[in-house]
Ligand SMILES: CCCCCCCCCCC/C=C/C(=O)SCCNC(=O)CCNC(=O)[C@H](O)C(C)(C)COP(=O)(O)OP(=O)(O)OC[C@H]1O[C@@H](n2cnc3c(N)ncnc32)[C@H](O)[C@@H]1OP(=O)(O)O
């Protein structure tokens with residue numbers, strides 16, 4: 001009888017941008033599944049307590065916090081190296097760090113557009129290339145990139161961010177075709193609207209009254225909705241998946257009606 005294997009116990013994972021929000025949920029979920037997690041953000045004061053909380057809990061996985069700006073290649077190299085030394089290898093890389101500001105296309109300066117491309121696309125490129133080097137030497141691994149529904153469907157005032165996230169989807173598909181012989185599976189998750197501190201700050205959406213997770217017809221998701229899909233993608237259960245983008249957004253809505261409901265257009 002076949003039993004599905006969603007396990008990550010004993011693996012080493014890195015999650016970028018894990019001081020809060022989706023990245024924090026992914027790190028906590030993988031650690032609860034028994035993986036050791038290296039986590040980063042731009043400020044140790046913010047990411048350190050997340051590692052402390054994991055290490056003080058009764059989950060099997062351990063956490064190591066490192067200050068790292070994913071826009072800086074040398075910092076990503078040092079971060080990955082530290083995690084490999086601490087835990088003895090690298091099996092899973094989750095490129096989650098990302099962000100945006102909301103503005104009409106005509107009001108975005110070249111530097112503004114570039115900052116969003118740099119954070120989202122180049123941050124992911126650095127993570128993939130640096131982790132990929134270790135994974136190739138060690139005979140394989142799993143990479144998950146965090147895109148967005150904005151990389152799949154148009155939405156006003158998101159031109160820079162949508163361009164960046166569409167780029168991450170293409171990057172995932174393309175590199176998956178190049179690295180399959182190295183035993184590296186690369187997939188992508190495209191979240192819809194998820195309740196996080198970043199969304200509260202950027203979009204002003206802060207739902208106090210979240211509907212239960214077993215209700216699919218929600219306007220907003222939990223970080224755990226994304227974390228669970230990430231764990232599936234890096235588990236043996238997804239051994240026959242690479243180059244895919246899994247959208248996690250609740251009930252499909254025609255056009256941009258979800259954004260309309262949310263007052264974003
Ligand atoms: C079927 C479809 C249905 C869709 C329905 C679902 C919709 C889902 C939508 C969810 C979208 C969520 C996206 C998220 O990513 S959530 C997480 C968001 N959190 C954050 O983004 C954090 C907050 N943002 C920031 O910290 C910064 O903006 C950022 C990190 C992104 C950039 O930082 P950086 O340090 O690079 O930026 P600078 O301050 O140095 O500025 C650089 C240039 O950018 C210009 N800029 C900055 N802000 C703005 C703005 N608001 N408007 C215009 N321009 C801006 C800034 O002026 C600089 O340019 P110049 O040097 O030329 O002045």
Ligand SMILES: NC(=O)C1=CN([C@@H]2O[C@H](COP(=O)(O)OP(=O)(O)OC[C@H]3O[C@@H](n4cnc5c(N)ncnc54)[C@H](OP(=O)(O)O)[C@@H]3O)[C@@H](O)[C@H]2O)C=CC1
Nearest residue numbers: 017018019020021022041042069070098148193194196198
């Ligand atoms: N929430 C949503 O509705 C959606 C989010 N997404 C994507 O999911 C990912 C996470 O979003 P969310 O949790 O909402 O975001 P938050 O803004 O809540 O959290 C972002 C995290 O990334 C870290 N971070 C930001 N910039 C950098 C950087 N340059 N280097 C390292 N770490 C960084 C932040 O840490 P610190 O500030 O401490 O450095 C923080 O831990 C992003 O890629 C986002 O685009 C996609 C679709 C929808």
